[in-house]
Amino acid sequence: MSTNMDDALQTFIVESRELLQTMEASLLEIGQGGDDTENINAIFRAAHTIKGSAGLFSLDPIVAFTHVAESVLDRVRAQRIAMDPALARLFLDVCDQMGALVERVASGLEVNGELQARSDELARQLSHHLEGTAVFPVAGDWPDGAPAQVAPPVFGPGCVTSGLWHISLRGGPDLLRFGLDPLSILRYLGTFGQIVSLEMVLAGIPRLNQLDPETCYMGFELSFASKADAQTIEDSFAFVRDDCTVRLIPPYGPIADYRALFADMPEDSLLLGQMLLRCGSLTQAELAQALATQEWLAEDEAGQAPAPRLGEVLVDQQLVEQPVIDAALERQQQVRQTKGAEVTLIRVDAAKLDQLINLVGELIIAGAGAQLAARRFKAPALVEATGVLSRLVEDVRDSALTLRMVQIGAxxxxxxxxxxDVAIELDKDIQLDIRGGETELDKTIVEKIGDPLTHIVRNALDHGIESAADRVARGKPAQGRLMLNAFHESGSIVIEVSDDGGGLKKERILAKAMERGLVAEGQGLSDKDIFNLVFEPGFSTAEQVSNLSGRGVGMDVVKRNIQALRGTVDLESSEGHGTTVRIRLPLTLAIIDGFLIGAGPSSYVVPLEQVVECIELPLAGQLASGANYLNLRGEVLPFIRLRDLFEIPGEPPRRENVVVVQYAGERAGLVVDQLFGEFQTVIKPLGKVFSHIRCIGGSTILGSGEVALILDVPGLVRHVTARETGLSRSRQGSLAATA
Amino acid sequence: MNESEQPCLAVSRVAIAGEMTIFTARDWRDRLLSAMEAPGDVELDLGMVSEVDAAGIQLLVSLVLEARATDRALRLVAVAERITEAFEFCRLTDFFREALPAQA
Amino acid sequence: MGKTIMIVDDSASLRQVVGIALKGAGYEVLEGCDGKDALAKLDGRKVHLIISDVNMPNMDGISFVKALKQLPAYRFTPVIMLTTEAGDDKKREGQAAGAKAWVVKPFQPPQMLNAVSKLILP
Known part of the structure; x- marks a missing residue:
């Protein structure tokens, strides 16, 4: 090390000691009522400065250790984690350790094992605070500048014969204003290669009386000889990339690249072609080919041929060299680490997955057809074989569906x-509890549930949880709690958002609902009914519209979004104690286990998980005349006849059956002619034309090729119970009479 | 930077001295333009240019285009080393040849 | 006639090491320990390039660049920002303010010289 550098090292030691003193003092001041933001900035700056300077002296143990500390401090500064007393204590140890490392340098000794072990231990403790952040490369892996081998030239019919790089650059208008001089960049290229020929593109430069002298109108075409890898050449343009069009074509590059160049550059192709000839990048024959293929391509594109993806082209033509691939992979890795919990192992085009699921659906239908045929032929071997087959198909279905399943944790x-963020904005102290993050559901649903969930969460934060002062006044802990919970329940996934806030005020909701004409005065509504009024269009109880929830998107939109996913939402609340919003969603949107029933000539499917039991309908004489309910072991069971619902003509059979279905705690009976049993159902969505039909959720195709409608149980249950609500009093009375 | 004009019989003479860069491009453009507005040939003295960048080269190209468009003769009476270097780097020597002094 | 580069960083040792490297490559070097100090030291002097840290007391790098771009003498002066690995936001902020070049800290002198020579000629 030169004397100069020795001096600089002394400066570094003195400076680091001062910075560490500042850091220690600021750490001790944290939480003492002063301006912690300024303290945290000072602490960050100390670590940042020491790391930066240590890097210049290649003091890798200091760089590596300080890097971890700096990353944690960066999160503190960004208010992603708090500098609580425990973390401040840890940082005092970190500060001491940095001091020890600096003193080691001052004494001219290498870091020994003991000291390194202490660094590692503290770094490990610090890294607990870095959960979910990308870990960036630290000291020790400096780019060593050794150029990687240029990929072996690819000769081929589609490639040029020039062994030089071709570089095309067009300055953006503001290039010069940013102090970026294209001549400097081009001269920089000369430090690791040779500019063999250069053509300045003057076509864009206007005459003096039209020139804005600070705007860049220039371009350059050059051929360049270098052993440097693509990454190095590309990096030369890193600073100007935003303000320039740069195209790099490797030695022996494909004519297609030149064709693309002609297409992208503003100049006349023939003029540009002459330049490329003069550069020696293209021969006359290659130029002709590039221009010809360009026309051919243009025709092709007009014919709407699918454009190949860039990646494919790069791989096909072996254009991408190892360093480029490595860099790309590294970046991808970082992205992946940032995403943390969302890591997936293989990225599969969702469309491919959908196609697989569709095919499995077809397979199930075909399987059912085969089984039907086997039974008809009464061939035991065939029946058994199709039985095995259908079990396997069922397994395939389950595996295929799990491919689409993702955890809700992310x-x-x-x-x-x-x-x-919202807690800070509202100046509330709120803790978030997450449970059941491992619960899985269909990816499509996960993607679509984000927005409604955000709305519900914001509502809870904004209107649910009270300010700390109010909470203390009500004898609650100052810190509010919000809980997100997910679990599976009878073939659905349930997502709950609960808060321990003030709860909904029944009177206020009722008053508002009457004011809006949503309910009539004196209408007997249960608590649940009242709470669920908040999901009615145009309803909002927030007295003050905050900038969070007052976005003009009400709970009615939330409800609509959830219904679109074949889900439901309801709300439970206890005044003074909190509110729980409960969303129920189907596990998947594609295939269900169904229960096949018949009414008249038609077949219907009920999702099996919603079927509780099947009973025989008591004979007409045993029912109260015209009644739409029966006595199921002492409980009222409202029912509906599918024949009535779908206006099926003809006489029902003498013995009818009742399928008891349940949804969200409510039960209803469906009166049908026949019970056919379990049936794997591939849901085919109904077209728009049918979307207004109530009580139908979709359709499916039976093994026989016939179409069966899938009943929308939530809709049916609502329909049946709503019809009964008004009669509830008299119903109790008459039930007693019939029992 | 300084500049002097010596209006002669149908010859305007402009001398550019000092920086010919993005920082001074607008000033030089204005002076060159006013020289081009006077009738007759234009003589340009680039002997005292201390520094030139892409903006300076672009300005000179634009000046040549202006002279061509208005059918005027443009002569470079002196060219600083920096400018010659830049012309060579940009392969513009030929472009400026008719305007360059005989020895260049 | 060497070109002049100003290095702005609150670390004296960093300024010293970068200074040694730049002088070795034939540049004149000015130093500033933060944005405010740098503006005071510039005072209209001709500078061809400015290297500035982002995190500095008194006036940080971003404010410094914004102030610089308002001054006629420096509005086209190229600026290299010293960013951190995690400082992509700051990098973009710097670019928006007009500092188009960057070097990621920690760096070693050759990396800095590389970045400098992409922007100005010695």
Whole structure:
């Protein structure tokens, strides 16, 4: 090390000691009532400065250790984690350790094992606070500048014969204003290669009386000889990339690249072609070919041929060299690490997955057809074989569906940030509890549930949880709690958002609902009915519209979005104690286990998980005349006849059956002619034309090729119980009479 | 930077001295333009240019285009080393040849 | 006639090491320990390039660049920002303010010289 550098090292030691003193003092001041933001900035700056300077002296142990500390401090500064007393204590140890490392340098000794072990231990403790952040490369892996081998030239019919790089550059208008001089960049290329020929593109430069002298109108075409790898050449343009069009074509590059160049550059192709000839990048024959293929391509594109993806082209033509691929992979890796919980192992085009599921659906239908045929032929061997087959198909279905299943945890985790930010904005102290993050559901549903969930969470934060002062006044802990929970329940997934806030005020909701004409005065409504009024269009109880929830998107939109996913939402609340919003969603949107029933000539499917039991309908004489309910072991069971619902003509059979279905705690009976049993149902959505039909959720195709409608049980249950609500009093009375 | 004009019989003479860069491009453009508005040939003295960048080269190209468009003769009476270097780097020597002094 | 580069960073040792490297490559070097100090030291002097840290007391790098771009003498002066690995936001902020070049900290002198020579000629 030169004397100069020795001096600089002394400066570094003195400076680091001062910075560490500042850091220690600021750490001790944290939480003492002063301006912690300024303290945290000072602490960050100390670590940042020491790391930066240590890097210049290649003091890798200091760089590596300080890097971890700096990353944690960066999160503190961004208010993603708090500098609580425990973390401040840890940082005092970190500060001491940095001091020890600096003193080691001062004494001219290498870091020994003991000291390194202490660094590693503290770094490990610090890294607990880095959960979910990308870990960036630290000291020790400096780019060594050794150029990687240029990929072996690819000769081929589609490639040029020039062994030089071709570089095309067009300055953006503001290039010069940013102090970026294209001549400097081009001269920089000369430090690791040779500019063999250069053509300045003057066509864009106007005459003096039209020139804005600060705007860049210039371009350059050059051929360049270098052993440097693509990454190095590309990096030369890193600073100007935003303000320039740069195209790099490797030695022996494909004519297609030149064709693309002609297409992208503003100049006349023939003029540009002459330049490329003069550069020696293209021969006359290659130029002709490039221009010809360009026309051919243009025709092709007009014919709407699918454009190949860039990646494919690069791989096909072996254009991408190892360093480029490595860099790309590294970046991808970082992205992946940032995403943390969302890591997936293989990325599969969702369309391919959908195609697979569709095919499995067809397979199930075909399988059912085969089984039907086998039974008809009464061939035991065939029946057995189709039985095995259908079991296997069932397994395939289950595996195929799990491919689409993702854990809800990642979605839940996103709310940590939301809760923290909103809590700060509202000056509330709120803790988020997440449970059941491992619960899986269909990816499509996960993607679509984010927005409604955000709305519900914001509502809870904004209107649900009270300010700390109010909470203390009510004898509650100052810190509010919000819980996100997910679990599976009878073939659905249930997502709950609960808060321990003030709860909904029944009177206020009722008053507002009457004011809006949503309910009539004196209408006997249960608590649940009242709470669920908040999902009615145009309803909002927030007295003050905050900038969070007052976005003009009400709970009615939330409800609509959830219904679109074949789900439901309801709400439970206890005044003074909190509110729980409960969303129920189907596990998947594609295939269900169904129960096949018949009414008249038609077949219907009820999702099996919603079927509780099947009973025989008591004979007409045993029912109260015209009644739409029966006595099921002492309980009222309202029912509906599918024949009535779908206006099926003809006489019902003498013995009818009742399928008891249940949804969200409510039961109803469906009176049908026949019970056919379990049936794997591939849901085919109904077209728009049918979307207004109530009580139908979709259709499916039976093994026989016939179409069966899938009943929308939630809709049916609502329909049946709503019809009964008004009669509930008299019903109790008459039930007693019939029992 | 300084500049002097010596209006002669149908010859305008402009001398550019100092920086010919993005920082001064607008000033030089204005002076060159006013020289081009006077009738007759234009003589340009680039002997005292201390520094030139892409903006300076672009300005000179634009000046040549202006002279061509208005059918005027443009002569470079002196060219600083920096400018010659830049012309060579940009392969513009030929472009400026008719305007360059005989020895260049 | 060497070109002049100003290095702005609150670390004296960093300024010293970068200074040694730049002088070795034939540049004149000015130093500033933060944005405010740098503006005071510039005072209209001709500078061909400015290297500035982002995190500095008194006036940080972003405010410094914004102030610089308002001054006629420096509005076209190229600026290299010293960013951190995690500082992509700051990098973009710097670029928006007009500092189009960057070097990621920690760096070693050759990396800095590389970045400098992409922007100005010695």
């Amino acid at each position: 979605t839940f985790n996103r709310f940590r940030r939301v809760v923290r």
